Amino acid sequence: MAGYIVKRLLAMIPVLIGLSIIVFLIMAMIPGDPAQAILGNFATPENVARVNRELGLDKPLPQQYLIWVTNLLQGDFGRSYILNRPVLDEVLERFSATLILAGTSLVLCSIFGLLAGIVSAVRQFGWIDRTVTFFVLIGISMPSFWLGLLLILVFAVQWRVLPASGMFAIYGGGDLLDLARHLILPALTLAVVATGVIARLTRASMLEVLRQDYVRTARAKGLSERKVIYRHAFKAALVSVIPVIGIQAGFVLGGAVYIETVFQWPGIGAMLVKAISTRDILLVQGGVLVVAASYVLFNLIADVVQSLLDPRLKS
Amino acid sequence: MSEATAANGQAKARKSSGRPSAWKLLMNNKLAATGLWVLLAIAALAILVPVLPLPDPNVTEPADRLFPPLTEGHFLGTDHLGRDIFSRLLWGTQVSIAVGLSATVIAAVFGSLIGLVAGYVGGRTDNLMMRGIDMLMAFPYILLALAIVAALGPGLLNALYAIAIVNIPFFARNIRGITLGLKHREFVDAARLSGKSHVGVLFTEVLPNVLPVIVITMSTTVGWMILETAGLSFLGLGAQPPQADLGSMLGEGRKLLFTAPHVSFVPGLMIFLLVMSINLLGDGVRDVLDPRLKSGALAAPSARTAIDRDVVPEVEANPDRVLDVKALSTHFDVGDQVYKAVGGVDFYLGETECLGLVGESGSGKSVTAMSLAGLVPTPPGVIKGGRVMFEGADLLEVSDADLRGIRGRDIAYVFQDPLSTLHPLFPVGDQIAEAVRAHQPVSKQVAWDRAVELLDLVRIPNAAERAKAFPHEMSGGMRQRVSIAMALANDAKVLVADEPTTALDVTVQAQVLKLMDQLRRDKNAAVLFITHDFGVVSEICDRIAVMYAGRIVETGPTDAVLKSPAHPYTRMLIDCVPVMGQPGRRLDAIAGLPPPVNDLPDGCAFAERCPHATSECRKGDIGLGPLGEGREVRCIHPLKETVL
Ligand code: SF4
Numbered sequence: 001m002a003g004y005i006v007k008r009l010l011a012m013i014p015v016l017i018g019l020s021i022i023v024f025l026i027m028a029m030i031p032g033d034p035a036q037a038i039l040g041n042f043a044t045p046e047n048v049a050r051v052n053r054e055l056g057l058d059k060p061l062p063q064q065y066l067i068w069v070t071n072l073l074q075g076d077f078g079r080s081y082i083l084n085r086p087v088l089d090e091v092l093e094r095f096s097a098t099l100i101l102a103g104t105s106l107v108l109c110s111i112f113g114l115l116a117g118i119v120s121a122v123r124q125f126g127w128i129d130r131t132v133t134f135f136v137l138i139g140i141s142m143p144s145f146w147l148g149l150l151l152i153l154v155f156a157v158q159w160r161v162l163p164a165s166g167m168f169a170i171y172g173g174g175d176l177l178d179l180a181r182h183l184i185l186p187a188l189t190l191a192v193v194a195t196g197v198i199a200r201l202t203r204a205s206m207l208e209v210l211r212q213d214y215v216r217t218a219r220a221k222g223l224s225e226r227k228v229i230y231r232h233a234f235k236a237a238l239v240s241v242i243p244v245i246g247i248q249a250g251f252v253l254g255g256a257v258y259i260e261t262v263f264q265w266p267g268i269g270a271m272l273v274k275a276i277s278t279r280d281i282l283l284v285q286g287g288v289l290v291v292a293a294s295y296v297l298f299n300l301i302a303d304v305v306q307s308l309l310d311p312r313l314k315s
Numbered sequence: 316m317s318e319a320t321a322a323n324g325q326a327k328a329r330k331s332s333g334r335p336s337a338w339k340l341l342m343n344n345k346l347a348a349t350g351l352w353v354l355l356a357i358a359a360l361a362i363l364v365p366v367l368p369l370p371d372p373n374v375t376e377p378a379d380r381l382f383p384p385l386t387e388g389h390f391l392g393t394d395h396l397g398r399d400i401f402s403r404l405l406w407g408t409q410v411s412i413a414v415g416l417s418a419t420v421i422a423a424v425f426g427s428l429i430g431l432v433a434g435y436v437g438g439r440t441d442n443l444m445m446r447g448i449d450m451l452m453a454f455p456y457i458l459l460a461l462a463i464v465a466a467l468g469p470g471l472l473n474a475l476y477a478i479a480i481v482n483i484p485f486f487a488r489n490i491r492g493i494t495l496g497l498k499h500r501e502f503v504d505a506a507r508l509s510g511k512s513h514v515g516v517l518f519t520e521v522l523p524n525v526l527p528v529i530v531i532t533m534s535t536t537v538g539w540m541i542l543e544t545a546g547l548s549f550l551g552l553g554a555q556p557p558q559a560d561l562g563s564m565l566g567e568g569r570k571l572l573f574t575a576p577h578v579s580f581v582p583g584l585m586i587f588l589l590v591m592s593i594n595l596l597g598d599g600v601r602d603v604l605d606p607r608l609k610s611g612a613l614a615a616p617s618a619r620t621a622i623d624r625d626v627v628p629e630v631e632a633n634p635d636r637v638l639d640v641k642a643l644s645t646h647f648d649v650g651d652q653v654y655k656a657v658g659g660v661d662f663y664l665g666e667t668e669c670l671g672l673v674g675e676s677g678s679g680k681s682v683t684a685m686s687l688a689g690l691v692p693t694p695p696g697v698i699k700g701g702r703v704m705f706e707g708a709d710l711l712e713v714s715d716a717d718l719r720g721i722r723g724r725d726i727a728y729v730f731q732d733p734l735s736t737l738h739p740l741f742p743v744g745d746q747i748a749e750a751v752r753a754h755q756p757v758s759k760q761v762a763w764d765r766a767v768e769l770l771d772l773v774r775i776p777n778a779a780e781r782a783k784a785f786p787h788e789m790s791g792g793m794r795q796r797v798s799i800a801m802a803l804a805n806d807a808k809v810l811v812a813d814e815p816t817t818a819l820d821v822t823v824q825a826q827v828l829k830l831m832d833q834l835r836r837d838k839n840a841a842v843l844f845i846t847h848d849f850g851v852v853s854e855i856c857d858r859i860a861v862m863y864a865g866r867i868v869e870t871g872p873t874d875a876v877l878k879s880p881a882h883p884y885t886r887m888l889i890d891c892v893p894v895m896g897q898p899g900r901r902l903d904a905i906a907g908l909p910p911p912v913n914d915l916p917d918g919c920a921f922a923e924r925c926p927h928a929t930s931e932c933r934k935g936d937i938g939l940g941p942l943g944e945g946r947e948v949r950c951i952h953p954l955k956e957t958v959l
Binding site: 015018019021022023026027029030031121122124125137138140141142143145146149150152153157206207210211212213214215216217218219220221222223224225227228232235236239249250251253254255257258261262272273275276277279281284288291292295296299309310311312 | 692
């Protein structure tokens with residue numbers, strides 16, 4: 001197992017290099033003088049010259065990339081001139097808030113999605129199945145940013161039971177309970193689409209598995225239906241659902257952009273949106289890179305979990 | 316012959332009416348039809364908005380700020396600048412649909428091109444292109460779009476490009492897969508040989524065949540693209556004022572959430588309706604164009620075969636018989652067709668006896684075996700009649716819980732092909748221990764030890780170690796020993812072995828057979844042995860029942876039947892047993908096919924292939940008649956003993 005994990009970690013390296021190249025190239029697409037863009041419209045010529053020198057912007061692209069990557073590896077993601085702060089500090093601080101939100105959402109959508117999918121498959125064509133299918137359909141068509149607004153209207157404005165925005169109460173907040181209260185609405189909203197996708201897939205793969213010969217064998221042994229479904233069928237179905245949960249991690253991390261904006265969650269998504277409108281290029285670059293790298297890591301974890309479940313995958 | 320022509324004609328008829336039938340299929344899907352109508356209504360409003368008698372969407376009227384919906388002159392009210400929301404909604408919808416569609420077309424064109432070229436050219440080009448695509452997919456979906464907008468700057472057109480780019484991988488991957496499959500098909504080779512250029516072949520031969528996949532991918536992604544472009548506008552990165560799409564309307568309205576919720580509610584609802592109707596329609600289109608992709612449409616089998624008996628015969632108790640089956644019939648209801656897989660079968664198993672149930676594939680022998688413990692999948696299987704008497708009870712009448720107690724404890728199964736019948740994700744020892752614990756109140760450790768003993772019993776070397784192995788780590792012969800061990804876990808009185816040696820090669824086959832024969836004698840178990848191979852039968856079975864088209868056509872002691880088969884079909888099967896030094900004499904050497912069990916002929920089902928058939932053979936029902944000591948045959952002209 002350890003060997004397998006090391007192998008997968010090594011396989012991450014080319015992917016990370018690829019990611020960094022794409023992020024670098026996208027930023028190189030910026031029209032006009034990049035140093036000017038980084039510093040904003042009111043930059044002095046001296047500052048422009050300094051940034052050009054520091055980032056090697058006067059050199060050819062491949063060399064620029066090397067300088068950039070070398071800096072990254074040393075933990076130097078550049079400086080946000082608008083926030084007047086190292087990019088990495090800002091990104092990591094924001095990213096931890098996003099992780100709390102996205103992680104909670106991922107747990108929620110996995111639990112709800114798997115449960116709904118199993119129940120729906122086991123009661124195929126019954127009323128539970130139809131209800132689940134109906135809600136899945138609504139869920140995956142729902143603009144999450146709109147749903148967030150609706151939930152704020154109902155729970156924060158009408159009923160006043162949950163806070164509408166932020167991560168902690170401004171006065172007297174700060175403990176875990178306070179965080180949990182602030183987390184409920186955004187985490188649920190963010191989980192809706194992914195729950196639908198996971199439920200749909202779990203149902204399909206459960207139905208597929210239930211037709212397999214080994215499920216018949218389990219029944220021929222005289223096992224209870226509960227064992228047949230939750231031990232034999234579910235384990236096999238889970239193998240094909242795990243990678244989809246990995247992919248949903250990407251949709252949840254991406255969707256956080258909307259949800260953090262709607263709920264004013266101090267995460268990296270809201271930071272990116274702001275950075276884009278203030279043209280804080282280095283901040284965008286660093287933020288995108290960190291989120292993308294974490295997504296690669298999520299997928300790696302999904303792979304490892306999958307191979308733990310299915311010994312055939314390791315060979 | 317006549318059947319073939321009829322089928323041909325049908326196929327032609329279907330082809331000529333291909334278009335309307337696809338349309339009909341789509342309309343038969345109620346959800347898809349609803350989606351289509353809603354979408355058409357929205358699209359019609361969005362297209363007609365310039366000629367509708369509505370206020371100008373951009374004229375501000377500070378005096379008319381924030382009217383609620385249903386105000387006179389303003390159906391959906393006004394926004395913070397006094398603009399008519401209904402008018403703005405329709406104009407915004409127009410923009411959103413146009414942007415979403417354009418993004419879809421751009422993604423489809425570039426993605427499909429990449430997929431076509433990568434799949435068709437193959438080799439390093441393919442490798443390089445797909446690596447690039449994988450890289451794009453390594454980004455969280457919307458994040459990549461954000462990065463692109465960050466570089467190009469906010470704006471509707473840039474948002475459109477960004478969304479199109481992040482969707483290219485979906486098209487590239489799908490199309491490449493299909494193209495790879497088509498590349499070596501005859502018509503592509505033929506076109507190439509006829510001198511067409513590669514580009515010509517790609518666009519005239521390959522492209523038309525991947526078009527359905529492109530359409531499917533478009534119909535399943537267009538909803539997303541509308542949603543995501545609206546999302547970017549919502550964040551203020553798409554449409555810039557005064558231009559407005561649904562997303563930017565929602566974004567502006569959000570600032571008034573607490574004072575005038577309708578300003579943001581209305582555009583959000585429109586996005587939702589639009590995307591939902593497109594998704595409904597897209598699912599419908601996918602199901603029509605490629606039914607194989609329709610996941611979860613097939614029903615999962617229930618825990619026990621459905622029982623709906625028209626015929627329940629009386630059975631006299633007979634203490635010599637462990638298992639007594641009377642008039643068992645099992646049907647498969649598929650659409651309006653009824654397949655009589657088992658059409659009234661009688662047989663019994665004496666104590667410690669081995670009965671061979673022999674027949675070609677499709678003769679109903681496996682279905683008969685599965686029916687005993689309710690293991691035929693429902694749907695489509697239904698037990699339509701008969702009794703299965705076991706220890707004084709009818710297994711078709713006992714409760715589900717009782718049946719569960721009998722399965723694996725009293726009646727145990729050994730299936731064909733243990734690679735698919737053993738669970739791939741549990742060690743074999745676990746699976747055997749589980750069978751033990753299903754019927755015996757013992758601890759996990761005791762059950763595990765018992766599993767190791769059983770593996771030892773079926774002569775698996777180094778059983779304690781091998782118990783930890785997974786099925787895929789074992790050879791076919793070893794796996795079959797595992798399933799035999801599992802069947803022996805509770806000392807069952809009846810073993811049902813469904814072609815247990817068919818998947819094995821000849822030498823292993825002989826070993827497994829010998830093992831089974833010995834174990835059943837040691838354990839005093841009765842065996843129902845299902846096979847298509849008379850060679851196997853003669854080695855292990857005391858009696859034989861030959862099945863054809865869902866019924867038993869001959870039964871009797873093995874020696875007697877083998878020496879002088881009475882049914883012409885039995886005769887032919889015996890002749891098919893490979894003889895040493897005469898390869899090629901195999902079962903499929905019998906000319907013709909058995910009749911389809913959803914359309915059985917009158918009279919003898921074997922008449923089509925029978926050299927002795929007369930006109931009487933094709934009339935009425937031919938019964939199973941007695942023929943000497945313990946023998947029965949279903950034939951009006953049984954063969955005489957002299958034939959051999
Ligand atoms: S009944 Fe007639 S057709 Fe059928 S097997 Fe006997 S001889 Fe042949």
